[in-house]
Amino acid sequence: MTDTPPPGQEPIEEPIDAHFEPAPDPLPVKATAEGPGWGGVAIAAAAAALLGAAGGIFGRDLILPDKTDALERQLADLTAQQAEFERLIIEMPEASDELSSLIGEVSANSRKLNELLASGAGIPAVESLTARIAALESIEPGEGATPAEALRTITALEARLAAMETATAAAAPPPEPVAEPEKDRQAEAALALSAIESAARRGTGFEADYRTLRAAAPSNQTVRRLAPYTSGVPTASRLQADFATMRASVTAAAKTDAADAPESQLSWLNRVFGDAVTVRPANKRENPVTVALDASSKALAAGDLSASVKALSPLEGAAARAAQDWTREANRRITLESVLEDVRLSLVEPEN
Known part of the structure; x- marks a missing residue:
């Protein structure tokens, strides 16, 4: 303390006897938490995960429903196009072979037709017409027929040629030689009987040869007596x-x-x-x-x-x-x- 009195007072001459006691110790201050703690962090993380999952599950179609449907349709179209391409690739060699065969046949027929038209050989009507036309062309104007007569002759020849072509097209093809059925059946029956006798000598069955013999000689009643032995006899x-x-x-x-x-x-x-x-x-x-x-x-x-x-x-x-x-x-x-x-x-x- 100071010995100087406050303003307006007289200074004190006597010394001041004062006793000082030590101040008590300060009370301990409670420690305060520096953060929210690990438990709070875990709870907050779990809540955020649940919210994110719910948003992913229920919000997908809400956010992009139209785009998802469009992508699925495009994927289906691409799958169908791929299947069609694979089918075409597989069928391409066969179609190419068939087309090559058809082209070869058309070329051969065209070549034969050109040769036939060029020569006219082998067709009696064409040869006769060619000869008559050549004969008409060799006649000089003053030697015989007039142009009008020649025209009538040519017209008649054309009509005759058309009639011959029509008759040739309508005519049935010559019948193919037909073998005599009776001789064929006899030969078939003889072969079947020979096979049956061979099987009988071996002791084996002859069902198929018996059916062949029956078909070759359907009216022969003696053949039917072989039926009980078709499975084979010792x-x-x-x-x-x-x-x-x-x-x-x-x-x-x-x-x-x-x-x-x-x-x-x-x-x-x-x-x-x-x-x-x-x-x-x-x-x-x-x-x-x-x-x-x-x-x-x-x-x-x-x-x-x-x-x-x-x-x-x-x-x-x-x-x-x-x-x-x-x-x-x-x-x-x-x-x-x-x-x-x-x-x-x-x-x-x-x-x-």
């Missing part, structure tokens, strides 16, 4: 090969029948020794099954299929049933060969 060599299997089956079936029959005093020998021992009656009468099989085998080896089948006729019971399949196929072979012979004769001497 050959004689195949029947010989199958005979051994059939014989074993027949022998086994005969033994079964013998086992079911009343036993004789010596039947135990057959059961014990089998085929190694053959028991015969005292009167030398052999087993009828064995006799039939031996006779059939001998006839088959000699090539007599009919006798081979006939030799098996005495078989009875299970033995006959065991030989039934082989016998049926053998009879089919016999019948087929007989029918083929009849068909051959019917084609040589047609039926009435």
Whole structure:
């Protein structure tokens, strides 16, 4: 403090006794936030993203609806034009080939027509007219016909030529030579029968050749007898090969029948020794099954299929049933060969 008194007062002579106390410490000031914080930033960003997405979804058609439709139409038109161009490119080689062929044909026909008109050869009417015109032109004015007569003659010639051309155009073309159908059918039938006989020798079917033979000889009733055998019939060599299997089956079936029959005093020998021992009656009468099989085998080896089948006729019971399949196929072979012979004769001497 100063010792100088305020204006208008007297100065104080005595010293001023004053005591000073220290001032209290200032209160702490709360820290204030320097910014809005990360949470606010995140919320604001999410809100902005949602607003932008909504604007993109709902505002696209509001902003450029007409331009979008126009672009789509232009894209569709361009796609159609591209497809048309591709089709034209693919068809261009074929059209070019056809056009070249047509141009070549037209050129050839034009060349032939020009040559024909230039020469007139090969057309009797044109040659006759040319000769008469040349004869008329060679006549001198004072030698014979007058110009009026010559004009009448030329007019008559032109009319005659026109009539000849009309008649030629209206005339039917000459008939083509027609082959005699009867001879063609006979040749076709002979070829079909030859193919059927070849298939029969091999044991294979002949359906197609049979249909051809029927078409070539529709009224021949003997041909129809081949129908049951068109699928094929075993050959004689195949029947010989199958005979051994059939014989074993027949022998086994005969033994079964013998086992079911009343036993004789010596039947135990057959059961014990089998085929190694053959028991015969005292009167030398052999087993009828064995006799039939031996006779059939001998006839088959000699090539007599009919006798081979006939030799098996005495078989009875299970033995006959065991030989039934082989016998049926053998009879089919016999019948087929007989029918083929009849068909051959019917084609040589047609039926009435």
